[in-house]
Amino acid sequence: MNKGKVSFNKQLLIPIAALVALALFNLIKDPSFFKIALGTNSAGDPVLSGYLITILDYGSELAILAIGMTLVTAASGGQDISVGAAIAIAGSVILRVLCGTNSRPDTLQAPIIVAFLVACVVAMLFGAFNGILVAYFKIQPMVATLILFTAGRSIAAWINNNELPIISEPKFGYFGGYIPGVPIPTPFFIAIICVIIIMLVLKFTTLGLYTQAVGINGSSSRLNGINPQFIKFLTFVILGLCVAVAGLIKVSRLSTINYSVIAKDIEMDAILAVALGGNSLSGGKFNMTASILGAYVIQFLTTTLYKMNVQSDALSAYKAVVVIILVVLSTPVVRKKLSQLGAAILPNKKEA
8 A cells, every 4th residue: 555645644634533523423412413505594595504504614614724824834843823813814904995084885896806916925925924934034833823812903903994894785695695695604614716826836835745844844945945934935925815715705794894803813724734634733744625624524523612601711711732742742752752662552464
C-alpha cells in the first residue's frame, strides 16, 4: 500500500472519529437531533431546517476560514488570532460601500460585487500587514496578530462612524441565507466553491509543497530556491481573502453588523478545526481536507452544546479543553509514546 495514502487516512481518522462520537452521543441522548424538516421562511420560500442544517450552514463559514488558517499554521508554525476582528472590518467595509453616506439607504449605493471586491482588497491588505510582521520582522504570529485582534473592532466601527448600517435590499440576504427556490443554505455552496478553488490551487501549483517545506525547515527551503518570507506572507494574504468571504456571509445574515459581537471567538474555532484535522500547530505538513472536515465537526460540537443549553459564555471553556487535549496529543513526545503503545498492543506480523 502507498505510504502517503496510509498517512492521509490516519490523519482523516481524527475528525471522522470525533464526528462519529458526537453523532452517537446525540443519537443516544435525543434522536430528534437528526430530524430535518421542510418549511418556509419569512419570504414564503421552501427551506430545510434542523440541527444538521444549522451545522451545514454555520460550519461552512468556519470551513472557509479553516482553509486560510491551515496554510498560515503550516507555513509560520503559528496562528492568526485576529480573524474575528478582521471579519468585522471586512463586513463593515461591505456595508459602507453599499450604504454610502446614508446608514439606512432605500437602495444600494453600489453593486454587491463591488462592495465584496473592496472588502477583499482591504482584508488582504490587513493580512499582508500581519504577514509582513511575521515573515519579515520575524514576530511570533500570535503576537503579531494581537495588534489587529486588539484594534480591529474599533477600526470596523470607525469605518461606519460608529453607526449600525442596515441594508433593506432582499438580495443582499441571499449570501448568508437562502436563494429563493433553493432549500439549502447559500453559505454551503460558497464553501464548496472555496474548497474547489483551493484544491485546484494545491493540485496545479507548488503552493502546498512550498508551504510545507517552509514550515518544516525555512533554512533548508531557502537552499532549495524557495523564498520562505514570501510564502509566509502569501499565506496571510490568502487568509485575508478567506476573511472577506466570511465577512460577506456574516453581515448578509442580518443585513447589518454588531462590531463587538460579530465573529466573536471564531478564531478559536478556526484554530481548533486545524488541530482537529490532525495538523501540527507548530507548522509543516498539512491536510486541507481534514481541516475542512474538522471545521464541520467543531460546528457539530457547538450545536450540540447549545442543544444541551450550555450558556454561550461557557462554550469557550468547553472548547478550550478540546484544544488542550489536541495540542498535547499532537506533541512529538506524546505521538512517539502512542506509536510505541500501538506497536506493543498490535505488533507487526513478520513476513513469511
